[in-house]
Amino acid sequence: MFDVQKFYEDAEAGRRPDLNAFKEYVRGFENVIIWGAGNLGTALGKAFLGHGLNISVYWDMDYENIKLCNGIAVTEPFSGDHNKDNTLIVIGIVNGTLSHTWQKGVLESKGYYNYLFGMQTYEAIACKEEIGKPFDVRECVNTSICNFNTCKRYMNIVRNGREKTGLTVQVLEIILSSRCTLDCKYCGQQAGETKRRFPEKYRDYPAEDIKHSIDVVMDRLDAVGTFSIIGGEAFIHPKFAEILKHCLTKDNVAIISITTNGVCDMSEELLNEIKNDKIKINFSNYTDSLSDMQKKLFHENVERVKRAGIACNISTPIWVINTDELRDNPDFRDETLDNRKSACVFGPSIAGKYLYACPQTERQFRMEVHDVEDDIIDLNNEKGLTDRLRELLNKTHYTACQYLCSNMKTTRQIPPGEQWRDED
Structure with missing residues (x-):
């Protein structure tokens, strides 16, 4: 059978x-x-x-x-x-x-x-890549069929032969900035809310902090499937190219995926500077919610990326909104939270000098919503860092598992990229 x-x-x-x-x-x-x-x-x-x-x-x-x-x-x-x-x-x-x-x-x-x-x-x-054969990253970067951010086959091939600490991450998010060129009403990163409520946090993370954090984390991980470079809007960081080039020095990461709203400056000079087989640019298409001028810039940038010969993808995200409210048991028994974390596709996030357990941990800390400090590592303190990384990655669930992603009964779909208006 x-x-x-x-x-x-x-x-x-x-x-x-x-x-x-x-x-x-x-x-x-x-x-x-x-x-x-x-x-x-x-x-x-x-x-x-x-x-x-x-x-x-x-x-x-x-x-x-x-x-x-x-x-x-x-x-x-x-x-x-x-x-x-x-x-x-x-x-x-x-x-x-x-x-x-x-x-x-x-x-x-x-x-x-x-x-x-x-x-x-x-x-x-059908997949051409398999254990024991040379890995061609272009097969995964250029595909429109499957998703390397969730593909277990891809991750097992990437980690094969690199076992040292036993620590691997499918997706490591690297946040360059909380600033953005748009002001989306339901931004997952809450960039606009950060600007209005915590203007001192609406900023670019220093390039030296980002590079140091990448160094100390990658020295302790056997392999990372994907660096997910995000913002805010990643392309507006003044040292964007410098950070990307630093990412490319890490031979234990397979793909560098950059998410952009496409409404930003993407000069041909910059694109030629970062062009590499490991890089893929993912355009989030919010044009139904944008002005004619913003739409024009978006489409011009897509064409520039294609002319530069950089792999790219254009998609209209499905956005949903739910609640930050913590609900009582039985919804949040340890068993429930453990199952939720094991099914979650999100990995840890680097933002400046810190490693956060997941993107929601970073967002909740930045917005001062919940106490999530037990799920954050100060990367300037390298003493016992490998053990602290292992402990964080092996937690059966995080504090953030109780919030936002979890209250699916209240989830509803919303227009992607809807912008704040003055009357809001």
Whole structure:
């Protein structure tokens, strides 16, 4: 019998699973449906067809516009008369931090219990990178199919052969500044709120502090999958290029990902200075909420980055808002918080001289919302730093786990990039 869990484990570990057993398993179903005709679903379909596996139909909410994917009909999700016991669903939708969790719940609620998670399936049958072979970072930097910030296969390949302290981080966030060129009403970093309530904290972190913090942390980590460079707006730091070049000196980090709103100065000279195969620029597209002048600058910057030959991605983020209010038990028993932290994709954050357990810890400390000091490390004090890092990274949950990200019952979707107005 085909062991689906072992198939996933091999994929995430960076190994190549038994493809013959996989193909025999898939061919045992009367119907094979790929749910999602976007980037991942399209890539999965090509991989299936390349392995001689038939696809019955695609499901996609945009079926009226897409019509065909890989030459196969695209229909409305859950349409058609399929024998559910003899139908295999391949989940080809990427949904950020929720991964395939919500699709799994929907499928089971409708009586479909035979399914494959698309990300792990793609890693297993199509990803070119694997343990024991030279790692080509360009494969991950240039992809529009999967997400290197959450890919376990990628992280296991990056850490392979580097074991020294046993400490690795998938994503290390490096905050260059709390300043921003926009004033988003629901900014996750609360840049505008920082400017209004704590103007002394609305600033760029000194480049020397940032570089020293990177040095002392990276000297104690075996590997980091991604440096996530953010702000505020990262590009407005006066020593942006200097900091980026310093990041590139670290051979135990694979990818340097820069998030930008695109409404800032990106000169061709600057872009040529930082151009590197390890760098990817991620444009957060808030243009529906911006002025015509801001939209023009955004699109000009996208074209400049493309002309410079730097890998880039343009996406419209899904923004949600919830509450900072701490709720009482039973929602916040240790077991609940432990589960929440283990499912969280966020890693630690460097801001100036300090390492914070996660982005929310940094934000809550800066905004003086909650007492999170037990989850912060002063990186100027290097005594016992490796042990303190280990203790922080191995905590089963953080104080911040009780706030903001947690009260999902009050979550609602909001327009990304909506700007503050004077009357607000």
